[in-house]
Amino acid sequence: MLKKSAYAGTLESSDAYIQVSPHDKREIELESSVEEIYGEAIIVLIEKTLDEMKITDVFVKVQDKGALDFVIKARLQTAILRACDLSEPVWEVL
Amino acid sequence: MDAAVSFSRFDSTSARRVKRVEEFLSSVELKISSDIETFVLAKENGKIIACGGIAGNILKCIAISPEKRGEGFFLSLMTELLNTANDKGRKDLFIFSSPKNRLFFEECGFRLIQECDNQVILMENSENLAKYKKSLSQYKKDGTKIGSIVMNANPFTLGHQYLVESAASQCEHLHLFVVGEDASEFSFVDRLRLIKEGTLHIKNVTVHEGSDYIISKATFPTYFIKNRGEVNQIHAKLDLNIFKDHLAPTLGITHRFVGDEPHCKVTNNYNQNMKRILQEVSNSVSIKVIEVPRKQESSKAISASRVRGLLKEKRYEELSKLVPKSTFDFLIQKYRD
Numbered sequence: 001m002l003k004k005s006a007y008a009g010t011l012e013s014s015d016a017y018i019q020v021s022p023h024d025k026r027e028i029e030l031e032s033s034v035e036e037i038y039g040e041a042i043i044v045l046i047e048k049t050l051d052e053m054k055i056t057d058v059f060v061k062v063q064d065k066g067a068l069d070f071v072i073k074a075r076l077q078t079a080i081l082r083a084c085d086l087s088e089p090v091w092e093v094l
Numbered sequence: 095m096d097a098a099v100s101f102s103r104f105d106s107t108s109a110r111r112v113k114r115v116e117e118f119l120s121s122v123e124l125k126i127s128s129d130i131e132t133f134v135l136a137k138e139n140g141k142i143i144a145c146g147g148i149a150g151n152i153l154k155c156i157a158i159s160p161e162k163r164g165e166g167f168f169l170s171l172m173t174e175l176l177n178t179a180n181d182k183g184r185k186d187l188f189i190f191s192s193p194k195n196r197l198f199f200e201e202c203g204f205r206l207i208q209e210c211d212n213q214v215i216l217m218e219n220s221e222n223l224a225k226y227k228k229s230l231s232q233y234k235k236d237g238t239k240i241g242s243i244v245m246n247a248n249p250f251t252l253g254h255q256y257l258v259e260s261a262a263s264q265c266e267h268l269h270l271f272v273v274g275e276d277a278s279e280f281s282f283v284d285r286l287r288l289i290k291e292g293t294l295h296i297k298n299v300t301v302h303e304g305s306d307y308i309i310s311k312a313t314f315p316t317y318f319i320k321n322r323g324e325v326n327q328i329h330a331k332l333d334l335n336i337f338k339d340h341l342a343p344t345l346g347i348t349h350r351f352v353g354d355e356p357h358c359k360v361t362n363n364y365n366q367n368m369k370r371i372l373q374e375v376s377n378s379v380s381i382k383v384i385e386v387p388r389k390q391e392s393s394k395a396i397s398a399s400r401v402r403g404l405l406k407e408k409r410y411e412e413l414s415k416l417v418p419k420s421t422f423d424f425l426i427q428k429y430r431d
Contacts, residue, residue, distance in 0.1 A: 005180065005183070005185060006180075007177065007180045009173075010169070010170070010173040011169040011172050011176070011201070011202050011203075012166065012170060012173065013166065013169075017173065017176065017203070019180065029221070031203055063202070063203040065169075
């Protein structure tokens with residue numbers, strides 16, 4: 001469960017800036033420099049990552065600058081952990 | 095990022111550090127905004143190379159020294175600014191800037207709300223305008239004459255009441271927007287309550303709590319406007335165009351009412367701008383502006399500043415003739431001890 005809003009990442013090239021906050025449902029807002037080509041794939045990746053972490057009620061805002069998959073995933077996991085006030089990830093679900 | 099660059103943040107209470115920011119800004123021909131609460135500073139080898147500030151939910155005074163421009167450093171600065179804002183719980187942010195910077199801020203997730211004549215743009219990094227319009231639309235009333243008033247009411251006087259009554263009698267429904275800032279003498283909550291109480295007897299009025307889309311003069315940043323004489327004009331244009339393009343169509347507003355302004359030159363200029371901008375047909379929309387003559391008392395126009403003056407001098411007897419009972423009771427309770 002998210003306890004507060006949190007963020008991770010940067011706006012720089014090949015990275016993503018991800019903000020998450022508690023919400024009444026799952027909502028994802030994506031802006032990406034490679035949206036036409038990879039937009040759908042990024043959304044799938046975010047959904048999958050949230051599923052794995054069992055996070056349902058969250059607002060995710062992603063500002064992507066052409067980050068690779070594992071970068072986006074890591075940024076999202078970090079933001080979620082911060083929002084849940086967890087310092088250590090549950091390694092087996094990563 | 096360049097390893098020699100370091101970021102720091104500090105509150106505006108540190109006068110010595112604010113002074114250094116001011117010097118840096120003036121070196122790039124910008125002025126500091128006095129309402130900034132927190133600054134973000136980038137230094138390289140002890141020298142300031144960039145800065146930015148947070149005032150409420152507005153990012154202001156974003157500047158980079160000329161030699162650091164054009165190498166992606168802007169994005170590092172903006173990341174730091176967004177992090178700082180997020181840490182203060184400010185997620186939904188606004189930027190006023192010069193139109194030439196639009197693409198830069200779009201890269202950081204900001205979207206254009208309004209652009210005026212190549213002089214100013216307003217951007218936000220949320221979808222709040224769309225949400226606000228949606229919530230506003232539930233108050234839409236059908237009619238051929240739908241009026242509107244925007245007021246600060248600092249505090250609500252018989253003059254304001256007269257304006258609302260007069261406007262309401264001339265249209266099928268009246269939408270009254272209260273400027274939502276706390277920069278006035280009376281807080282937003284108090285001003286709103288007095289407006290609601292003072293208009294309770296008028297049936298065809300909806301009072302709307304102010305939003306970020308009625309641009310207050312107090313929070314309008316001016317640091318990027320080179321010609322100081324144009325500040326009022328540019329503010330008026332931006333505010334009125336947002337009203338015309340976004341708020342008015344959502345509620346089907348056809349008329350805007352305003353008290354005439356015989357004394358204050360600034361307000362009178364604003365009124366003249368209002369007529370020009372709102373009445374001009376654009377996107378097949380035109381809003382008729384109707385100036386309502388001020389209500390007089392002892393052959394002097396009633397104004398909120400007159401009320402504040404009397405309040406300061408504790409002339410309650412005279413004051414009671416200028417405000418509705420609800421306002422008078424509030425003032426007495428608050429100020430007479």
